[in-house]
Amino acid sequence: xxxxxxxxxxxxxxxxxxxxxxxxxxxxxxxxxxxxxxxxxxxxxxxxxxxxxxxxxxxxxxxxxxxxxxxxxxxxxxxxxxxxxxxxxxxxxxxxxxxxxxxxxxxxxxxxxxxxxxxxxxxxx
Numbered sequence: 525x526x527x528x529x530x531x532x533x534x535x536x537x538x539x540x541x542x543x544x545x546x547x548x549x550x551x552x553x554x555x556x557x558x559x560x561x562x563x564x565x566x567x568x569x570x571x572x573x574x575x576x577x578x579x580x581x582x583x584x585x586x587x588x589x590x591x592x593x594x595x596x597x598x599x600x601x602x603x604x605x606x607x608x609x610x611x612x613x614x615x616x617x618x619x620x621x622x623x624x625x626x627x628x629x630x631x632x633x634x635x636x637x638x639x640x641x642x643x644x645x646x647x648x649x
Contacts, residue, residue: 529555529605531595556581560625560639564592568635572608577639578620584648586619590637618644 531540559579564572572592579587592609616639623642627635 554582555579556587558621559587560623560642562625562627562637564627575609575625575637577625577637578616578623578642580621580648586621586643586645586647588616588619590614590616619646620644621648 532538533540556576556579560577562575562577564574566573571594573595574593575590576593577590581587589610591607593605594608596604596606614637620639620642623639625637625639628638630636
């Protein structure tokens with residue numbers, strides 16, 4: 525459905541499933557399909573829980589952006605997800621789907637986002 529998410533709560537050792545809402549609780553957050561998701565270590569990244577790279581939007585456009593998402597329990601039945609990072613320096617050279625992404629460290633022990641493989645282009649039409 526593009527709005528459903530399965531979320532594991534490590535503290536309670538339970539799974540949550542349902543629609544994820546963003547800033548406008550009347551509109552579900554639309555996550556791109558065929559994107560890569562990079563989990564982040566909260567002790568090393570204060571603003572985001574995960575990075576999303578590329579993917580396909582609801583209009584079949586292949587995306588070239590990277591965004592950070594943070595998750596919070598709004599109440600016992602609702603999970604709030606919000607975009608926590610959008611940085612023009614992290615735009616991919618071209619749209620990419622069905623690819624992999626991860627965080628690696630360079631020779632100076634600095635974290636870097638590595639995006640690899642997949643299919644490139646502007647749309648799937």
